[in-house]
Amino acid sequence: MAAGSLAVVALSCLFLASLPSYSVSVAVMSVDLGSEWIKVAIVKPGVPMEIVLNKESRRKTPTAVCLKENERLFGDSALGMSVKNPKTVYRHLQSLLGKKHSNLNVALYQKRFPEHQLLEDPVRGTVLFESSEAKWFTPEELLGMVLNYSRGLAQDFAEQQIKDAVITVPAFFNQAERRAVLHAAEMAGLKVLQLINDNTAVALNYGVFRRKDLDSTVKVTFITFQTKNDKNVFVNQHLLATDHSIRLGGFEMDLRLRDHLANLFNEQKKSKKDVRENHRAMAKLLKEAQRLKTVLSANMEFMAQVEGLMDDIDFKSKVTRAEFEELCSDLFERVPRPLHDALETADLKLDDIELVILVGGSTRVPKVQEVLLKATGKEELGKNINADEAAAMGAVYQAAVLSKAFKVKPFLIRDAALFPIQVEFTREVEEEGIKTLKQNKRILFQRMAPYPQRKVITFNRYQSDFAFNINYGDMSFLTPNELSVFGSVNLSTVELSGVGSSFQKHAEAESKGIKAHFNMDESGVLLLDRVESVFETTVDEKEEESTLTRLGNTISTLFGGGSSDPTVNSTEPVQDDEETPLDSRKDKDEGQKEEAAKDTQSDFEKSSEDEKLQDKEEESNDKKDPTVRIKLYEEKDAEKHGKAEPEKKAKLQKKSKISEEITVELIINDILNPTPDDLASSKKKLQDLTNRDLAKQEREKSLNNLEAFIFETQDKLYQEDYSQVVSDQEKEQIAAKLTEVSEWMDEEGYAATTKQLKEKLSQLKGLCKDMFFRVEERRKWPDRLAALESLLNTSTFFFRSAKQIPEDDQIFTEVELNMLEKVINETTIWKNKTVAAQEKLSLQEPPILLSKDIEVKLALLDREVNYLLNKAKFAKPKAKAKGKNSTTEKSSKANGTAEDWETEPTGKGSDLNTGR
Ligand SMILES: *[C@@H]1O[C@H](CO)[C@@H](O)[C@H](O)[C@H]1NC(C)=O
Ligand SMILES: *[C@@H]1O[C@H](CO)[C@@H](O)[C@H](O)[C@H]1NC(C)=O
Numbered sequence: 006m007a008a009g010s011l012a013v014v015a016l017s018c019l020f021l022a023s024l025p026s027y028s029v030s031v032a033v034m035s036v037d038l039g040s041e042w043i044k045v046a047i048v049k050p051g052v053p054m055e056i057v058l059n060k061e062s063r064r065k066t067p068t069a070v071c072l073k074e075n076e077r078l079f080g081d082s083a084l085g086m087s088v089k090n091p092k093t094v095y096r097h098l099q100s101l102l103g104k105k106h107s108n109l110n111v112a113l114y115q116k117r118f119p120e121h122q123l124l125e126d127p128v129r130g131t132v133l134f135e136s137s138e139a140k141w142f143t144p145e146e147l148l149g150m151v152l153n154y155s156r157g158l159a160q161d162f163a164e165q166q167i168k169d170a171v172i173t174v175p176a177f178f179n180q181a182e183r184r185a186v187l188h189a190a191e192m193a194g195l196k197v198l199q200l201i202n203d204n205t206a207v208a209l210n211y212g213v214f215r216r217k218d219l220d221s222t223v224k225v226t227f228i229t230f231q232t233k234n235d236k237n238v239f240v241n242q243h244l245l246a247t248d249h250s251i252r253l254g255g256f257e258m259d260l261r262l263r264d265h266l267a268n269l270f271n272e273q274k275k276s277k278k279d280v281r282e283n284h285r286a287m288a289k290l291l292k293e294a295q296r297l298k299t300v301l302s303a304n305m306e307f308m309a310q311v312e313g314l315m316d317d318i319d320f321k322s323k324v325t326r327a328e329f330e331e332l333c334s335d336l337f338e339r340v341p342r343p344l345h346d347a348l349e350t351a352d353l354k355l356d357d358i359e360l361v362i363l364v365g366g367s368t369r370v371p372k373v374q375e376v377l378l379k380a381t382g383k384e385e386l387g388k389n390i391n392a393d394e395a396a397a398m399g400a401v402y403q404a405a406v407l408s409k410a411f412k413v414k415p416f417l418i419r420d421a422a423l424f425p426i427q428v429e430f431t432r433e434v435e436e437e438g439i440k441t442l443k444q445n446k447r448i449l450f451q452r453m454a455p456y457p458q459r460k461v462i463t464f465n466r467y468q469s470d471f472a473f474n475i476n477y478g479d480m481s482f483l484t485p486n487e488l489s490v491f492g493s494v495n496l497s498t499v500e501l502s503g504v505g506s507s508f509q510k511h512a513e514a515e516s517k518g519i520k521a522h523f524n525m526d527e528s529g530v531l532l533l534d535r536v537e538s539v540f541e542t543t544v545d546e547k548e549e550e551s552t553l554t555r556l557g558n559t560i561s562t563l564f565g566g567g568s569s570d571p572t573v574n575s576t577e578p579v580q581d582d583e584e585t586p587l588d589s590r591k592d593k594d595e596g597q598k599e600e601a602a603k604d605t606q607s608d609f610e611k612s613s614e615d616e617k618l619q620d621k622e623e624e625s626n627d628k629k630d631p632t633v634r635i636k637l638y639e640e641k642d643a644e645k646h647g648k649a650e651p652e653k654k655a656k657l658q659k660k661s662k663i664s665e666e667i668t669v670e671l672i673i674n675d676i677l678n679p680t681p682d683d684l685a686s687s688k689k690k691l692q693d694l695t696n697r698d699l700a701k702q703e704r705e706k707s708l709n710n711l712e713a714f715i716f717e718t719q720d721k722l723y724q725e726d727y728s729q730v731v732s733d734q735e736k737e738q739i740a741a742k743l744t745e746v747s748e749w750m751d752e753e754g755y756a757a758t759t760k761q762l763k764e765k766l767s768q769l770k771g772l773c774k775d776m777f778f779r780v781e782e783r784r785k786w787p788d789r790l791a792a793l794e795s796l797l798n799t800s801t802f803f804f805r806s807a808k809q810i811p812e813d814d815q816i817f818t819e820v821e822l823n824m825l826e827k828v829i830n831e832t833t834i835w836k837n838k839t840v841a842a843q844e845k846l847s848l849q850e851p852p853i854l855l856s857k858d859i860e861v862k863l864a865l866l867d868r869e870v871n872y873l874l875n876k877a878k879f880a881k882p883k884a885k886a887k888g889k890n891s892t893t894e895k896s897s898k899a900n901g902t903a904e905d906w907e908t909e910p911t912g913k914g915s916d917l918n919t920g921r
């Protein structure tokens with residue numbers, strides 16, 4: 006949107022640290038998934054976080070895929086096709102994710118991209134793109150292709166396989182939209198470590214590099230303006246929404262400019278047709294409009310031009326920045342509003358804001374900056390952060406933190422859920438003999454609730470199977486228009502079975518309610534971990550048994566993974582660890598809800614234990630490696646059990662908790678997930694397309710190789726090096742074959758299979774092998790022979806010098822020296838003989854002087870000399886070190902024996918070997 010969202014992100018800075026350090030060798034990546042651009046970053050051992058360059062060596066890649074009849078194109082190539090064949094190009098997919106066909110976003114998309122046919126999925130009610138190739142594609146599949154392409158870029162850049170990724174999503178993405186991105190990633194075979202809100206990623210990037218400036222205990226709050234989304238714009242601290250925000254955004258500006266250009270063209274009356282009717286022409290104008298917007302950020306006016314816009318008519322017209330600002334004036338007017346709204350919701354004043362950072366493409370538009378400066382009353386906007394890449398860099402930092410492979414100082418992020426989520430259920434109540442159905446609502450996650458967070462909800466009044474709904478809570482902060490874009494406010498219905506039987510089974514025990522365990526995970530996705538029916542019995546115990554049971558319980562809880570493990574055995578006693586926080590929380594709940602206060606016994610309790618857990622976690626993170634988050638929950642449990650022990654020892658009566666797993670059927674009410682079969686078939690669809698692309702690339706390579714071989718060899722036949730080593734007959738034969746294959750290629754080559762092309766090439770190579778060999782050998786001779794000659798010379802010199810060492814000082818044995826001489830003799834003879842024989846041969850005959858033989862001789866001689874040199878190197882005269890001078894030394898040498906020399910492998914080198 007033009008205005009952008011105001012993001013207030015709270016970061017708890019827990020670690021003062023410098024840059025990350027790395028250990029194991031596994032690269033991880035981030036994808037900053039924008040509706041127009043994708044930015045990819047990697048981190049790999051020994052290499053700091055880096056933005057990945059794409060095939061055009063650019064730091065960002067258009068989010069687009071082109072599905073041609075026989076291949077796919079991505080990035081700039083895909084976008085390039087939009088002016089040739091707009092129907093094959095799919096982009097701006099973000100606004101369709103997790104949306105029903107009836108959604109306003111879909112209508113808007115259809116209007117913006119009339120070339121696409123959007124169908125309705127009969128089962129899920131979502132959008133399908135009709136395509137001539139496979140019958141249709143879902144937005145998730147198309148996004149999956151783009152994600153896998155991004156992975157390919159990252160892998161090429163990192164020069165290794167990558168599977169793990171952190172992907173950014175707009176903070177305002179709801180549950181269905183987040184799940185859609187996860188499904189797309191799954192289709193691409195990517196393992197998503199986390200979906201991170203893009204403004205959070207920016208904030209993280211900001212925080213990480215200013216760690217030292219941030220106080221370790223103070224919460225840091227700062228604001229980003231995010232203008233890259235042309236949808237409802239929210240913030241993760243405060244949700245902001247403007248009436249027409251779905252129409253806002255950089256892309257909206259592009260479209261307005263495009264329409265302006267179309268008007269200008271129509272006014273020029275060079276064609277009788279309306280340019281708006283022509284998809285290709287409009288695509289060309291859109292491309293020009295995007296260029297225009299960028300240029301007008303730096304210039305006051307610009308000449309827009311498109312060659313052959315329509316029916317070979319060129320278009321050319323001047324557009325001024327003033328005109329552009331006029332076109333978008335209503336967008337600019339809305340810029341300040343979200344800022345004020347956000348400050349109000351946050352109960353902050355402008356003075357409280359230290360820094361305003363702009364993020365997103367349209368923030369380069371001077372007018373947007375001007376309006377914001379005025380609205381914030383600041384001197385300047387935060388420019389000390391590379392806004393374009395901050396999200397990708399923040400996300401890859403997080404990827405490094407989450408991947409166990411890197412030792413990174415974590416920067417703890419508490420993100421906030423933008424949309425409240427509540428549990429709704431109906432219960433029959435009897436008042437004065439009249440039975441009525443009572444609707445109940447309990448908030449599960451409040452608006453702006455921090456996550457990741459676990460919550461436990463306890464239903465106390467049910468003794469038989471029942472159902473409850475999970476819905477979004479009070480969404481009145483959205484306008485009706487925004488709400489309709491938002492989609493279903495109903496998330497799911499949970500049907501429980503086994504409640505009644507759990508009560509029958511434990512009739513003697515006291516019910517502690519039905520507990521539903523929820524988890525809002527790191528990606529902001531709500532999960533229902535499990536539901537259990539909890540009972541408590543009071544039993545008299547013998548001390549012995551008690552100890553054993555207790556030990557058993559403690560151990561099993563430790564290994565069972567604590568509260569996050571849904572496989573806890575149903576009849577296994579569970580430690581009494583949830584009750585205390587529950588009770589303390591109950592008071593607070595009752596204070597908040599009048600309804601609850603009426604009941605003598607609350608229907609319902611909400612445990613905020615996990616908030617405490619979280620707090621604890623933050624503390625313990627100070628000391629421990631927080632990359633192992635799950636572990637911390639377990640440790641927490643263990644700690645509790647530890648504390649509970651002494652208390653229980655004192656009692657002879659033991660309260661024992663029994664947990665009975667309740668079967669859950671989850672009915673999804675917003676957007677159905679693709680079934681496992683759907684996912685498998687999508688995966689296959691993508692894999693098939695990838696395989697087809699790879700096969701096509703392979704075939705093109707084979708074709709090129711064959712073409713190049715023919716061309717180069719034909720040329721070589723005229724070069725002296727080659728023509729002199731072949732007989733006329735051989736030359737003719739080769740030339741004829743080359744011509745034959747060349748003609749075959751012209752006639753049938755374009756239909757030929759990769760296999761045929763490869764076969765032709767290997768036939769030709771076989772035919773030319775001898776010729777090439779002769780040429781190659783001749784080329785190698787001078788070098789190799791010179792090397793051999795030189796080594797013979799030095800070896801001979803060395804041999805002679807060694808021979809001259811006086812007998813007393815001699816360190817080499819006679820055998821050794823004879824061996825060297827023999828090798829020298831033999832090599833010299835071989836060389837003389839072979840060279841002489843080769844000279845007698847014609848150039849066209851197979852050579853007998855072979856470079857590989859020369860290399861063998863070289864190696865042999867070299868080894869021999871080196872052996873002796875090495876021996877000399879470690880030889881050390883014993884008698885020398887007596888403080889005598891060189892003259893007396895000589896005389897002492899006269900009666901030195903072999904004993905004076907000591908060979909020691911670890912000793913230091915003597916002078917002997919430097920003589921060479
Ligand atoms: C994803 O891309 C890689 C190459 O980077 C390829 O090997 C793989 O098959 C692709 N996966 C799918 C599902 O297309
Ligand atoms: C959504 O949930 C509310 C409250 O549970 C209910 O009244 C409404 O009918 C539900 N809507 C749909 C479409 O299921």
Ligand SMILES: *[C@@H]1O[C@H](CO)[C@@H](O)[C@H](O)[C@H]1NC(C)=O
Pocket residue numbers: 823826827830
């Ligand atoms: C090496 O050749 C020389 C003469 O060229 C000869 O005197 C000597 O005995 C030969 N040595 C060996 C070890 O063959």
Ligand SMILES: *[C@@H]1O[C@H](CO)[C@@H](O)[C@H](O)[C@H]1NC(C)=O
Pocket residue numbers: 833834837
């Ligand atoms: C090798 O040939 C060179 C001349 O090419 C000659 O001087 C030398 O004596 C020959 N050596 C032997 C061992 O044949």
Ligand SMILES: *[C@@H]1O[C@H](CO)[C@@H](O)[C@H](O)[C@H]1NC(C)=O
Pocket residue numbers: 890891892893
């Ligand atoms: C070396 O020895 C000679 C005689 O043996 C002596 O004249 C000379 O001074 C000595 N030099 C040193 C440096 O000791």
Ligand SMILES: *[C@@H]1O[C@H](CO)[C@@H](O)[C@H](O)[C@H]1NC(C)=O
Pocket residue numbers: 900
């Ligand atoms: C070496 O010479 C010294 C004096 O010149 C003499 O004392 C010694 O015996 C001689 N050693 C041998 C092994 O000849």
Ligand SMILES: CC(=O)N[C@H]1CO[C@H](CO)[C@@H](O)[C@@H]1O
Pocket residue numbers: 574575576
């Ligand atoms: C260790 C243990 O008690 N395992 C039991 C868990 O519960 C199932 C049935 O629900 C039993 O079959 C296991 O023996």
